[in-house]
Amino acid sequence: MSFSSLGYFALLPITVLLYYLVPKRLQNGVLAFSSLFFLCQALPNTNQWFVPLLTLAGVTLFAFFLAKAMPHSHNKKRLLWLGVGGCLVVLGVFKYYNATLPVLFGADIFEQGAQMLTFPLGISFYTFAIIGYLVDVSRGDLQPETNLLHFSIFTGFFGTISSGPICRGSQILPQLKKEHRFDPVRTGRALRLFALGLFKKVAVSDVLALYVNHVFENYAQRGGLSLLVAAIAYSFVLYFDFCGYSEMARASALLLDIELPENFKTPYFSTNFSGFWSRWHISLSSWLQDYLFMPLVWGRWTSHLPIIGKRVQNPPMISSVAIVFFVSGFWHGSTLPFVVWGILQAVYRVGEELFHRYLGKPKKKPPLWLIWTKRTGVFALWTLSLVFFKMGSSTNTLGDAFSVQDCFAYLGGMLHQLSPVQFAQEWYADIQMAFYAKPVMAFSWLIFVACGLALAIWLDWLRSSKFKNKAAELVIAAQSPKLRWAIDYALVIFILIGFIIQNGGMNAQGFAYANF
Helix, strand or coil, rough: CCCCCCCHHHHHHHHHHHHHHHHHHHHHHHHHHHHHHHHHCCCCCCCCHHHHHHHHHHHHHHHHHHHHHHHHCCCCCHHHHHHHHHHHHHHHHHHHHHHHHHHHHCCCCHHHCCCCCCCCCCHHHHHHHHHHHHHHHCCCCCCCCHHHHHHHHHHHCCCHHHHHHHHCHHHHHHHHCCCCCCCHHHHHHHHHHHHHHHHHHHHHHHHHHHHHHHHHHHHHCCCCCHHHHHHHHHHHHHHHHHHHHHHHHHHHHHHCCCCCCCCCCCCCHCHHHHHHHCCCHHHHHHHHHHHHHHHHHHHCHHHHHHCCCCCCCCCCHHHHHHHHHHHHHHHHHHHHHHHHHHHHHHHHHHHHHHHHHHHCCCCCCCCCHHHHHHHHHHHHHHHHHHHHHHCCEEEEECCEEECCHHHHHHHHCCCCCCCCCHHHHHHHHHHHCCCCCCCHHHHHHHHHHHHHHHHHHHHHHHHHHHCCCCCCCHHCCCCCCHHHHHHHHHHHHHHHHHHHHHHHHCCCCCCCCCCC
């Protein structure tokens, strides 16, 4: 069940209504039931339909009782490694089993009787949340949760289970213990935020993805300008898709008087990759920093290598940065394009760190032209890396996965056949094939995309430059009444047209991060 589906438009208001009608002691029961219903709607129609439910239940129970045992144990570190190792093994099996079997036993292994494993919805997100919880309990930063219902909501809440954000126990669990009452002001804020996220998803990302997907699937038959434009467009497709989802997740929780962490803060206005990663997928970036980077840099890892006996010191900061981004790439997917994407992020971040170390850090108040030059450079390098990300998560017209060679062929193709006339012809043919054959509809699509992108980028610019990345819905609320109402009406109109386009010329798009 997608946040942009009619089913969710029914589930959310029913949940909110029941949530505020029942007594306090039953409110969390409503959340648990709705979360279970949401998860059941995503169960596969196969003989492995029960796998996602059993996986979530098993990991939740394992972590719950393990954390309860930590305060009474003389060896918390052993219990922590048991918990982290168990969670990572489960995650690794589901993420890499289907990808490694054909490599080890041949491409037709599944045709010979081996079964593919059903991938549980949101397993990466709730696994990371559970690992963070176990680490916090072992450090003494958080008391273990004693209420299994509360802990089950923390791991399986319908607003976060499919694509995050990755929540911390210290953020969510205390909120589940208090009584929640309806607040019209908070509800209005949540509805505006949900509309903003839905606009980014339905009216910008999904409509633009129509063209982007068609070009990537047929990249070998496209000229350089078509490939370049599609790569740039994909950077907006991915951003507005995931940012839109995150805002709808926050809005859904806010309707229930639960605050979720923000996941995006206008990353495309960053002037360096350090700033970019502090504003892109913030819940994952901060998780990697707190639970991987900091232990690598400050943890007591000094030991002796077996047999050789040589001492190994803590990895230096630069190496730790590279390790974190390599792990990030490997986490995103089991195919080589994702690994290359992670390596590129490490190169960008490490290169920036070395540049600052040896040539000095930039001025605190650089001129405007330098700011925009840096922003353009960061965006260009990020866009190039997303070619690997996109092709790592896509298939060609025959249904085969793209290889690293395909990614480099795509990048190389950007340098050839740079004819504006050829690009115009290819663009028009792609839109006609993927959308409507009539010329007026193709150009209507172009105008709609341009206006939607302009509104979305302007709202981000406003948030970044005028409000220091204040919450997106509060930025809109701070405008003058006339402008605020104009923005609200524009969001609704764009959403309606976006849904009409999806039902007329394309299929509804799933969320980009739903399968991670």
